[in-house]
Amino acid sequence: MVEPLVTSTANRRVREIRALRQRKHREHAGLCYVEGIRAVGEALGSGASIETLVVSPELLTSDFARGLVRRARAQRVSILEVSPAVFASLSERDGPQGLAAAVRQRWERLDAIAVAPGETWVAVDGIADPGNLGTILRTCDASGAAGAVVLGDATDPYDPAAVRASMGAVFTRRLSRASFRELVDWVRATGARLVGSAEGGGHDYRDADYGEATVLLLGSEREGLSAAQREACDELVRIPMLGTASSLNVAVAAGVLLYEVLRRRERRADA
Amino acid sequence: MVEPLVTSTANRRVREIRALRQRKHREHAGLCYVEGIRAVGEALGSGASIETLVVSPELLTSDFARGLVRRARAQRVSILEVSPAVFASLSERDGPQGLAAAVRQRWERLDAIAVAPGETWVAVDGIADPGNLGTILRTCDASGAAGAVVLGDATDPYDPAAVRASMGAVFTRRLSRASFRELVDWVRATGARLVGSAEGGGHDYRDADYGEATVLLLGSEREGLSAAQREACDELVRIPMLGTASSLNVAVAAGVLLYEVLRRRERRADA
Numbered sequence: 001m002v003e004p005l006v007t008s009t010a011n012r013r014v015r016e017i018r019a020l021r022q023r024k025h026r027e028h029a030g031l032c033y034v035e036g037i038r039a040v041g042e043a044l045g046s047g048a049s050i051e052t053l054v055v056s057p058e059l060l061t062s063d064f065a066r067g068l069v070r071r072a073r074a075q076r077v078s079i080l081e082v083s084p085a086v087f088a089s090l091s092e093r094d095g096p097q098g099l100a101a102a103v104r105q106r107w108e109r110l111d112a113i114a115v116a117p118g119e120t121w122v123a124v125d126g127i128a129d130p131g132n133l134g135t136i137l138r139t140c141d142a143s144g145a146a147g148a149v150v151l152g153d154a155t156d157p158y159d160p161a162a163v164r165a166s167m168g169a170v171f172t173r174r175l176s177r178a179s180f181r182e183l184v185d186w187v188r189a190t191g192a193r194l195v196g197s198a199e200g201g202g203h204d205y206r207d208a209d210y211g212e213a214t215v216l217l218l219g220s221e222r223e224g225l226s227a228a229q230r231e232a233c234d235e236l237v238r239i240p241m242l243g244t245a246s247s248l249n250v251a252v253a254a255g256v257l258l259y260e261v262l263r264r265r266e267r268r269a270d271a
Numbered sequence: 272m273v274e275p276l277v278t279s280t281a282n283r284r285v286r287e288i289r290a291l292r293q294r295k296h297r298e299h300a301g302l303c304y305v306e307g308i309r310a311v312g313e314a315l316g317s318g319a320s321i322e323t324l325v326v327s328p329e330l331l332t333s334d335f336a337r338g339l340v341r342r343a344r345a346q347r348v349s350i351l352e353v354s355p356a357v358f359a360s361l362s363e364r365d366g367p368q369g370l371a372a373a374v375r376q377r378w379e380r381l382d383a384i385a386v387a388p389g390e391t392w393v394a395v396d397g398i399a400d401p402g403n404l405g406t407i408l409r410t411c412d413a414s415g416a417a418g419a420v421v422l423g424d425a426t427d428p429y430d431p432a433a434v435r436a437s438m439g440a441v442f443t444r445r446l447s448r449a450s451f452r453e454l455v456d457w458v459r460a461t462g463a464r465l466v467g468s469a470e471g472g473g474h475d476y477r478d479a480d481y482g483e484a485t486v487l488l489l490g491s492e493r494e495g496l497s498a499a500q501r502e503a504c505d506e507l508v509r510i511p512m513l514g515t516a517s518s519l520n521v522a523v524a525a526g527v528l529l530y531e532v533l534r535r536r537e538r539r540a541d542a
Binding site for chain 1: 406409410412413414415440510511512515519522523525526527
């Protein structure tokens with residue numbers, strides 16, 4: 001059965017989806033908001049659980065997008081058809097494409113996650129910019145890292161800007177959240193090596209020991225890692241800084257380090 | 272002589288500085304807009320030519336910032352004192368800090384730039400997001416790359432968002448702009464190697480030949496390099512992609528490649 005087209009921005013389901021802009025509503029509902037043909041396609045393709053597909057038929061002009069809607073319908077996804085004005089009231093974009101979704105968040109309990117040899121995880125603390133966090137998840141996907149542990153006061157990986165920047169990786173990578181204490185206990189229990197990215201400290205990242213399995217710890221854009229966090233690491237690595245700038249963007253630093261870890265894994269596999 | 276405090280947002284100099292938000296006005300004036308204590312400090316520290324320092328004394332609470340103003344005054348920089356309301360009308364930030372500057376753009380003619388052995392440059396085409404371009408400049412600074420050549424329809428490195436993301440590197444790196452044809456002629460004349468970042472083509476970046484001097488060519492976020500651009504490269508490099516995502520963020524890819532080039536330089540220096 002197809003519900004009638006929603007033409008009121010005050011409709012209850014529309015309001016619930018609009019509320020997903022705010023972290024507290026996202027956490028309460030256990031959902032996130034995904035917008036655009038590519039992004040909704042990635043969510044569908046990754047097997048993410050779509051709670052509601054929001055479609056504005058008048059705006060939906062591409063065949064590919066119509067195919068996605070048919071596919072979602074076949075999977076019995078709940079579809080909310082809305083007028084262009086209602087879609088615009090949800091949209092965070094110029095030139096909305098008429099396709100969005102409320103997608104279920106997927107968090108794993110940290111103490112239930114085993115880390116296999118050769119596996120890499122990222123742990124982030126204090127990262128404030130959701131675009132940076134989403135970009136880190138995208139690089140995790142590309143470099144074969146398993147997932148991310150979001151600590152304490154890091155931004156939300158399900159923030160719409162993080163979801164966008166992740167290019168679908170928020171749905172393909174495993175996610176957990178924990179306190180720093182829980183992270184350390186988990187790393188010790190799994191036997192992984194906790195490697196902290198610390199400007200101006202520790203080993204040159206090219207000479208460091210990343211262990212059989214690695215948890216790469218990244219601090220905030222402004223402060224990096226705290227003294228206590230550095231202390232808890234098995235290894236601190238630094239990326240050489242040759243210029244006047246004292247640091248890299250945190251997502252760039254994560255990229256350089258994650259590809260260094262990949263290089264070591266492949267070298268080990270060759271040996 | 273100190274001019275009286277400007278209290279009107281319609282003041283001519285205020286309007287001229289506000290107009291620097293738009294690229295055409297920036298290019299016409301040959302200036303860019305820099306905001307915040309840290310960013311203005313970086314511009315002053317890098318020897319950039321400050322056209323006007325905008326100060327809102329009531330907002331300026333930090334001793335460090337007052338020191339910057341004194342230093343600029345000693346250097347005979349023109350200072351425009353404005354009311355908090357006028358400063359807010361210029362500001363692109365929440366919580367403006369009361370310090371901003373109009374800084375002179377600094378472009379070099381490409382055909383006047385010699386490339387020394389061991390030098391690395393970046394050439395960017397089609398990059399749309401100024402944050403990405405600024406982040407690439409920041410990584411150039413950190414990894415010791417000399418500068419950037421901005422091609423055709425790339426975004427403006429002097430866009431306020433690029434200036435912010437560069438963390439001062441827009442003032443420490445050398446900048447030029449050119450057509451792709453001019454770039455290729457220049458690379459041939461300098462004897463550098465033109466190395467293109469191409470997803471899914473060419474050599475694994477860890478096995479590639481970067482030459483004695485390198486110009487690293489980066490395409491747009493969406494399209495990467497065109498067929499003609501790939502054709503003109505001496506070498507195409509790809510970063511392995513292990514996940515479902517088909518690409519990295521362009522600034523992350525630039526970071527991985529720039530640090531690979533640095534690794535080669537250092538290996539060569541050791542040999």
